[in-house]
Amino acid sequence: MKLIRQVLNDFRRELVWLIVYSVLASTVFCTLPGLFGALSSESRRQLYEIEEELRRSDLSMIVTKGLRIGSVPEDARVAFDAPPRPYTGRTLRAMLEEGFSREGKLGSFAVERDADTGRAKYVFFVGKYVDLAPVAVPEDCDYYICASEGAAESAGGTVTVFGEELPITGAVPEGTAIYHPVHPYAAENLDGALYVFIRDYESLRRIFWYSHTTFINENLIAVGADREELAELVSAMHRETGQYVCVQTTEELLGVSTERMKTYAELLFKLSAVFALLAAMALNISRAIRRWGTEYSIHHLFGAPGPFIFARMLLFGLGYNLIAVESMWYRVLFPVGWTFTYFADGTVAAEKTRGAVSAAEAGRTAVSTGVIAAAVLAVCVYEFIRFKAKFSKGMRGE
Amino acid sequence: MDGIFAKGLSKSYRTSKDSVVNAVCGVDLEIRGGEIAAIVGPSGSGKSTLLNMLGLIVRPDSGEILLNGERIDGMRGGKSCRFRNANFGYVMQDFALIDGESVYSNIRLPMLYNKKIGFREYRRRVREAAESLGIADKLRRKPSRLSGGERQRVAIARAIVCGQPVILADEPTGSLDAENRSRVMDILLDLCKNGGRTVVIVTHDLSLAARCDRIIRMRDGRIEADEAEKT
Ligand SMILES: Nc1ncnc2c1ncn2[C@@H]1O[C@H](COP(=O)(O)OP(=O)(O)OP(=O)(O)O)[C@@H](O)[C@H]1O
């Protein structure tokens, strides 16, 4: 009882700092779970494996979007600069049909997002990309639908896609990511998404007649294609769609991939930022505890036992982070998004929408909470040892 | 055997990698119960260190300490905390009061950790201690608003509130003016003569020391002379 009263009193006298700290720490802590997700060995392993897979396959990227000439090596424009082959009369459609057939060399993927939350809802792997995906897809089926473990729909159920009810056949482990060197969402976490694997162009067109061209346009790759074949495809695309197209080999891309560098740089930045902020947190707690050093000494001198002093430090340290940790949990348990609807007359309706709890997110938040608690414990143990040492030297400094 | 008894007390501090300060070396000491003793000596002669060892704050490197015949130098942890609480009242040069809390809370502090004193007794005991020291009207104030003399009286009230039989005072008059010095000294003498307490004072002020039963002179960590002033 007196312990609680003393700790509350400590907080009362530290109130302004506590508020400032809580606001700052809340924002910092909220980034922690995401970071742990990005750092998890599982997603890094997959990234690495896919990268290796890409290296092994004789793969060419057909870059149609987000083309940045500046970042593309000289060699990469060879296919684009290569003189068009004599016109063979084959249309782009015919080339795609052949390319996306079982024996074909083309592949692509696309992500369809939830309009509200922005999270990946459907992930499509088409053609050769099926073999690059981190899931074993049976050879004999035209399409194969998998639910990730965190998705609302699960294996054995069905999903309705553009009016057609399709069975969900498999499951994809949590923490799966797509890796695509030029894709801005490289290594994006796909928990909760539905995976659709399609081997041939006909099925693609049949099921996704509505948006099949996006699959081709966005992330087109060719596996084992020679220069002539690529040049023919590039010429046809230019001729029929007016698109300027560039080809890069995997080696070139993995070597210069700006996206990949960006991902790592970003990770490094986040990591050091969180490290610095955790250190700042520890320093602030230590400062706050030291502020009561004289008072702890007086209590200890007149009979407060060591464990009592330690408990007072620890409760203070943990309580100091309570608001920030709580806001981190609040974000997980009650994720709130806003939907804006724009009307023709210029008015905007804003609607609050509540998302669902993801088990993985909750797990990462729990890990973050553990890390914070461990950091606080470490600071308190350190401060207590320091306090005892100082006390037993007659309350004189180190 | 009543009183404080110490034999062969030594304490050294390592100040850097290869230099050691012998703060106290081989001190033998006996202070009878109900006696008031002054420890004097030049700065750095080990007075505070000796007092802190007697008060179970600093552990001696060697030697033994007995209080009323009980061996206390080996006490550790919770046991030494309880012992300090029940037996010692500390008075410091800088008062060691908690400025953020009222005089009342400051005086009450040792009782929080004393299992023998129920919380119903707190008020009465604080009042009694404060009245005996003439600060009963200041209980609601914060120590930072009091004069130095008043603050030291608050500290003395805290040192007697649990009925601690021994008062250990490290330069209790060091921060006070002449008038308050002699007033605090009067109080300490009174606690000894009429309160039956054992009092040990570390001081630089020889005129105050002269009023004590004994003067213990220290130099370089040793007792140079141990004289009874008035017998
Ligand atoms: N915690 C400590 N660490 C290192 N050295 C110490 C420590 N405490 C005391 N000393 C040294 O031990 C010696 C005795 O110190 P002590 O404080 O007992 O002296 P003192 O007689 O009380 O001096 P003063 O009259 O100035 O208070 C000094 O040389 C001091 O530097």
Ligand SMILES: [Mg+2]
């Ligand atoms: Mg001293």
